[in-house]
Amino acid sequence: MKNAIKIIASLFLLFAFSATVTMAQKWSAPASAKKKQNPYEASTKNISSGKKIYNINCKSCHGDATMGNMLPLQPVAPSDLGSQAFLMQTDGEIYYKVNKGNGAMPTFEKTLSDEDKWMVITYLRSFDQNKKASKKIAEVINPEVSDVRILLDINKEDKRIIANLSGLTKKGDRVALQGIELSVKVKRNFGYLDISGDDAYTNEKGEVSVQFPKDLPADREGHVNLLVKVTDDAYYGEVIVDRIASLGIPTNPVNPLDERAMWGTRANAPIWIILSYVGGVICIWGVIFLVLFQLIQLPKLAKNKE
């Protein structure tokens, strides 16, 4: 009897243990989810917008695709989403996992739109060796260089920004770097506005040309803070230039805290609310003090026997 209990108990433990192990290792999507297809085509535009979404939402854990620099999370580390081993899965499977989340992997069901999720998948699929369509981005091979720099040329009339990416070869020649994605950004109140457009890969002269939006408001002088960087730090480390340029439309900034408003500071409370509050307090407390004053006179009235 005792033995039987022991056996049952150890069987149970074994079962529980293997269950947790398989749960931790195998995270698979149901068959129905696997069949789902990506409705978006693998165009450069889609891949590049997918990359941006990836950099904002996924890179912090999954690192750079194909680089294998993921965050070493416990108990299950995130996979390299550019690796061939991962890309064995169907689009539908990946879509399912991104939606659901698992363990440290958050759910993106509500935080990312469907389109955004498919864009990320399009981007990841561009690393798939078995799909030829998307090869062209990674194809250009640049010489090994150091001292990578971005030079900016800003044309004020056309509001055009031309960024030139170059590096120093071992022989000491400065050469243009081709096929590298640059991000061109403008500083706004909360973070940066990306104005790179869809196809911000350097051409054979190492150049990217970006049209500055014609209607972007700026400070009183029309100054804006520009920031141009190589999108992927993984290639050459962080390569950034920033520049103040008068490309924006001069505007007189209004501080919403300067006007009298409900959200303002106390000094900027709307007049009517100050009057109502102070008026109410004075009226009510005025009467209270009047009563208190009369109360003090009560003892005196004892003598007044009419």
Place this chain on the structure above:
Amino acid sequence: MNDLPEQKETTLSFEKIKKDILRPMQNHKGLELWIAFLVTVISVCAWAYYVQLRDGLGVTGMRDYVSWGLYIANFVFFVAVSLVGMLISSILGLLRIDWITPISRIAEIIAVAFVAVAGLVIIMDMGRPDRVVNVLIHGRFQSPILWDITVVTTYLTISLLLLILPMIPDLAICKNELKKASPFLKRLYNLLSFGYINTPSQYKHLHKMIRTLMVLIVPVGLAIHTVTSWLFAATLRNGWDTTIFGPYFVAGAFVAGSAGLIVAMYFFRVSYKLKDYITDVQFDNMGKLMVAVCLVYLYFNLNEFLVPGYKMKTGDDVHLTELFAGHWAIMFWSSQLLGNVIPIMLLVTKKFRKPFPIMVISLFILAGAWIKRYVIVIPTLLHPHLPIQNVPQNFVHYYPTAIEISVTVLSFALALLIITVLSKIFPVVPICEIAEQKGIEVKIEA
């Protein structure tokens, strides 16, 4: 009072009234035991508050989403109960309804105790109570918090005055009669009786003051609970974003306050042996009043839940479904049924308006009223407009911790202690007003 008709024939003499009402203040063994009990409860629970002070609000169940928990629900309840002072002694008093005379002082004592503790509950809800002065130093006129602090202190002041002023003639009697009182109490009676000897000019003067305050407390009383409701209604949250919140809260307050008063009346009648003063008439009339205020409250509840429930707007739908049939359904329906609908049905029959049954019903109404405040405050916070995601598990639910519950018990014990002490040192039934009402001449020696 001099301009009243000559002394009527009555079984009650002025001496007897004085004796009946002053007796429990002089010797009452049970009372001291009760006070000792309350003090013990308070000391034990004060330790919980000390832990909260030392370790911060992390010891409560409140997190980022539910940042108003048990404490604020309790605060709303306390404010609600305190409104009974304004309903009984001022609204009914100004209407010259005479059956309230023997219970008006109890109503005023409840008002003072509950509104004072309500203010304390707010401070107990602060992780850094020392920062409460910042509301006065930096408070914005636009913020309902500033209005609330203002109106709570104002209501407390006026309620205190409305407790003391009508008591001045009685205190003059205490000064003369209670020879064995402690020196402190003697000084207090002497001070607070303001040399009153019931001369006609003093009488007129005093009653003018009282009437002024009775009028003044009506807008302040309405304001205190309306502003409390605006703490909620001034935000854009599902379940709070409604225009009827002010009157809805006031109606609810009348219900809770009347129930509190009935319970207190019962205990004073039994424990202070005041059957001749707090008679069945008072209970019967309070029962009728209760039906009236409950019906008004029921009407507001219909509006508050039927209209959004009919439309089920996005956002409201989750909130309402959770209330009607989800996680909060038991609390919601028990507060509506046990705290409102069933009491109405019972109290329309005279049988249930007898002292004991109506006291039991009032206990249910009080419990329902408390739970109602809880389901007004917490579910809304759990249903924000933006989805709750990527947060620790204990942010998603709210369960009050033992510390929070103890501090809440502390607030109740404190309110009961204040009521007990006030009723120990002051006559709970107005001696002179009763005598006047019965046409007995009031004599106060100088």
